[in-house]
Amino acid sequence: MDDAISTLRQWIEESENIVFFGGAGVSTESGIPDFRSTDGLYSQKYAYPPETILSHTFFMKQPEEFYRFYRDKMVALDAQPNAAHRRLAEWERQGKLKAVITQNIDGLHQRAGSEKVLELHGSTLRNYCMNCKKPSGIEAVTASEGVPRCNCGGIIRPDVVLYEEGLDSSVIQESVKYISKADVLIVGGTSLVVYPAAGLVDYYGGSKLVLINKGATHLDSRAALHINGKIGEVLSAV
Numbered sequence: 340m341d342d343a344i345s346t347l348r349q350w351i352e353e354s355e356n357i358v359f360f361g362g363a364g365v366s367t368e369s370g371i372p373d374f375r376s377t378d379g380l381y382s383q384k385y386a387y388p389p390e391t392i393l394s395h396t397f398f399m400k401q402p403e404e405f406y407r408f409y410r411d412k413m414v415a416l417d418a419q420p421n422a423a424h425r426r427l428a429e430w431e432r433q434g435k436l437k438a439v440i441t442q443n444i445d446g447l448h449q450r451a452g453s454e455k456v457l458e459l460h461g462s463t464l465r466n467y468c469m470n471c472k473k474p475s476g477i478e479a480v481t482a483s484e485g486v487p488r489c490n491c492g493g494i495i496r497p498d499v500v501l502y503e504e505g506l507d508s509s510v511i512q513e514s515v516k517y518i519s520k521a522d523v524l525i526v527g528g529t530s531l532v533v534y535p536a537a538g539l540v541d542y543y544g545g546s547k548l549v550l551i552n553k554g555a556t557h558l559d560s561r562a563a564l565h566i567n568g569k570i571g572e573v574l575s576a577v
């Protein structure tokens with residue numbers, strides 16, 4: 340592990356075109372559970388699996404139940420950015436890192452100071468009325484009970500990509516652009532099983548693919564550097 344961290348440190352020092360691609364594991368050290376760790380949401384017992392509750396069909400049919408789970412498990416306003424979020428923001432300020440591409444919906448990269456953040460799955464912090472399209476902040480969800488409603492009577496929904504819904508094509512295109520031009524691509528805190536997001540890493544054509552994860556992924560054998568550890572701890576040590 341020490342050798343891998345030294346190599347990563349050298350690559351970071353030398354590069355001015357680093358791109359980071361991450362997922363829920365980036366925020367577990369901030370206290371937000373991921374889906375697939377042993378203490379993640381898949382191991383907790385609900386009437387339905389998270390991916391059913393967080394689907395378009397479920398939202399349309401049972402918005403009350405959706406919002407009960409969503410407020411309880413997906414909205415984490417007290418969570419603070421951790422060492423991984425802060426380190427990535429620092430590299431951007433130093434002109435080394437060009438973009439953070441995230442599957443997360445918690446807004447913690449921006450809170451840490453990152454500016455170029457491509458949110459593949461949207462953000463819990465943005466919401467809008469399904470009827471009149473009026474945008475609202477997170478308070479529309481946190482300060483209400485049951486299904487939040489707009490003044491016009493429409494249902495307010497989160498600006499997040501639910502299962503069965505398509506990703507924003509401009510965010511995908513921009514992500515492809517950054518990944519395909521990257522010198523160093525760091526992939527961290529993601530099981531790489533949620534598509535199409537996970538497929539974006541295939542656009543990387545360089546020789547410095549770094550994988551930092553607590554568990555195994557299908558990319559392990561392709562990575563030039565594979566660090567099995569907690570991403571906040573690893574990035575602080577670089």
Ligand code: NAD
Nearest residue numbers: 362363364373374375442443444528529530553554569570
């Ligand atoms: P996932 O739960 O499928 O996988 C998380 C991966 O990160 C696992 O392989 C786990 O071993 C690893 N991990 C956990 N903690 C880690 C740490 N401290 N350091 C390094 N690795 C760590 O998450 P995913 O791949 O992002 O896919 C799940 C989907 O659910 C995504 O779409 C994501 O947006 C969404 N989600 C988001 C949040 C959030 O916004 N914080 C939380 C839960 C789920």
